[in-house]
Amino acid sequence: MTGYVEYEGDVYRPPSEARSVIIQATIGCSHNRCTFCCMYRNKRFRVRELAAVERDLVNAASLYPGAKRLFLADGNALVADGDFLVAVLKKARAVFPTLERVAIYAGPQDILDKGLTELRQLAQVGLDMVYLGLESGSDTVLKMVAKGATAEQMIQAGLLVKEAGMLLSVMVILGLGGKEFSAEHARETARVLSVIDPPYAAALTLLLDERAPLYRQVQQGRFQPLSPMASLAELRAMIAGLEVTNCVFRSNHASNYLPVRGTLPEDKPALLQAIDTVLARQDPDLLRPEGWRAF
Numbered sequence: 001m002t003g004y005v006e007y008e009g010d011v012y013r014p015p016s017e018a019r020s021v022i023i024q025a026t027i028g029c030s031h032n033r034c035t036f037c038c039m040y041r042n043k044r045f046r047v048r049e050l051a052a053v054e055r056d057l058v059n060a061a062s063l064y065p066g067a068k069r070l071f072l073a074d075g076n077a078l079v080a081d082g083d084f085l086v087a088v089l090k091k092a093r094a095v096f097p098t099l100e101r102v103a104i105y106a107g108p109q110d111i112l113d114k115g116l117t118e119l120r121q122l123a124q125v126g127l128d129m130v131y132l133g134l135e136s137g138s139d140t141v142l143k144m145v146a147k148g149a150t151a152e153q154m155i156q157a158g159l160l161v162k163e164a165g166m167l168l169s170v171m172v173i174l175g176l177g178g179k180e181f182s183a184e185h186a187r188e189t190a191r192v193l194s195v196i197d198p199p200y201a202a203a204l205t206l207l208l209d210e211r212a213p214l215y216r217q218v219q220q221g222r223f224q225p226l227s228p229m230a231s232l233a234e235l236r237a238m239i240a241g242l243e244v245t246n247c248v249f250r251s252n253h254a255s256n257y258l259p260v261r262g263t264l265p266e267d268k269p270a271l272l273q274a275i276d277t278v279l280a281r282q283d284p285d286l287l288r289p290e291g292w293r294a295f
Ligand code: SF4
Pocket: 029, 030, 031, 032, 033, 034, 037, 038, 039, 040, 075, 076, 107, 133, 147
């Protein structure tokens, strides 16, 4: 008899994991304080029982035989104990022999706490990819949104993932510095991304749920969001400042006003040209309508 996979609450995953089997190794986010995020506000953070995760893996394998990709949720599942993650990964590889990629969300501190030896061990038992939410390379912005890490910690964490032999995808958020810090946000985010030099980077655009603390700051006039065109100009500045060696750069999430995708550095001139064309015309009809944007 085929069982079912348990999911508690809303389950979030990166856009590129849309076709992956998703298993919750943890529930919620252990940080849960970023002012722009309310994904896990209604969940009490905890690591799930190993037996429950293993049961879900077995049931998922009977529901999705031949699955090629697995994503371990929730918010920062890498925070879980190393022995627990090793056991989850071994079970996953055993019940899904066809897996080509296992990925996980991680916070910078989770990566730094694990250290190189433990990260390498996780890579050896089948963890292939880590998604890191940089959000901004500006310390001013990181502090303002209560990200709980500095730009330098982000750099160390990103480099550690690469050194451990895993793929790294770094996410940033356009507009996170508002009008006040837009230039600094673009400049410093490009700088930090360039130092990390990840194989994948994604720029989403700030979209606030009314439950997010930053939404209240907007209502109170304490944070001035960027206009769609200013957000696009920020994206342009960010791409212009990127000095990476081989990075698939995407800004084509449902939250973005203008879908953009390319491999840097070779596609940089084409991406900038595409953005400049829209910026020159200043025609809002060329952008995704506000009501069509989504998380
Ligand atoms: S942005 Fe990431 S680290 Fe911050 S509260 Fe949301 S899930 Fe947690």
